[in-house]
Amino acid sequence: MIEQVANLLDRCRSKNDTVMPPTELFNEGWLLRVVLDWYSHQQNLDSPFAFERGAKWYSEGRLSSPFLARERSDPCAETHTHADGVIGHFKVRKRSEIKPNKSATQLVVVEAKLGSGLDPKTKNAPDYEQAARNVGCLAHIAHKAGINPADLTSFAFYVVAPKAQVDKGKFKSLVTKSSIEKKVKERALNYGKENEWYEKVFLPFLNVMCVKLITWEDILNDMESSVAGTEYRAFYDKCINFVK
Secondary structure: OHHHHHHHHHHHHOOOOOOOOHHHOOOHHHHHHHHHHHHHOOOOOOOOOOOOOOOEEEEEEEEOOOOOOOOOOOOOOOOOEEEEEEEEOEEEOHHHEEEEOOOOOEEEEEEEOOOOOOOOOEOOEOOOOHHHHHHHHHHHHHHHOOOOHHHOOEEEEEEEEOHHHHHOOOOOOOOOHHHHHHHHHHHHHHHOOOHHHHHHHHHHHHHHOEEEEEEHHHHHHHHOOOOOHHHHHHHHHHHHHHHO
16 A cells, blocks of 8 residues: 555656646655655754754644633634644654653754745734744743753754745745744733743743754755765755746
8 A cells, every 4th residue: 555655656757647736745845854854864964954862853743832722712822833844852642743852952843935935924813923933832842841941952943945035035034033032922912921921931942942044955965965865856856846
């Protein structure tokens, strides 16, 4: 059965033979998965995606929000956030919920983009965009796990996008600590959380977090040193082609 699934996905490469839209395979989700899998097998690599000892990765994990519903039909609440990729020391609970280990030293969330931008809002919070939402959830789950911010040696939120989009400034104003700090503060106040949560929980984690834009091209430069480097580049080119 697994071989059959692999064969069906492989047929996405052929315009005349494919039995599904090629974007079922050639998309940012699969691109990120092969990237994270590659990095997970590398050692002594100087990269934002370097895996610490004992770290693993997971795709489409659910991050609990500090702004979950307090009652049915809570007008200020939101649901869990789905992370494109998570790297670090954690367990995957029921319904793919990510629960960091209390002893975790690495916890990284990656948002992958090819053609689209960051989601500009949450249903009940029109100004709470995707970068701020991910960072708010990341700080929340780390705090709930009992992690001391000072113990985190690799704690980050990365947005990965094509160099052409990054150079045009498509994400620049949103993927910054100052923008995220402002929007999480507004979200906390509108939700009804007291300043104590923002100041005593969120800010200490934000202060030790790395927030950064990374291009797919920079990642591919790392991967091109491997035997299958040209294959990764070809896969990326197909993904870019199909999102145009």
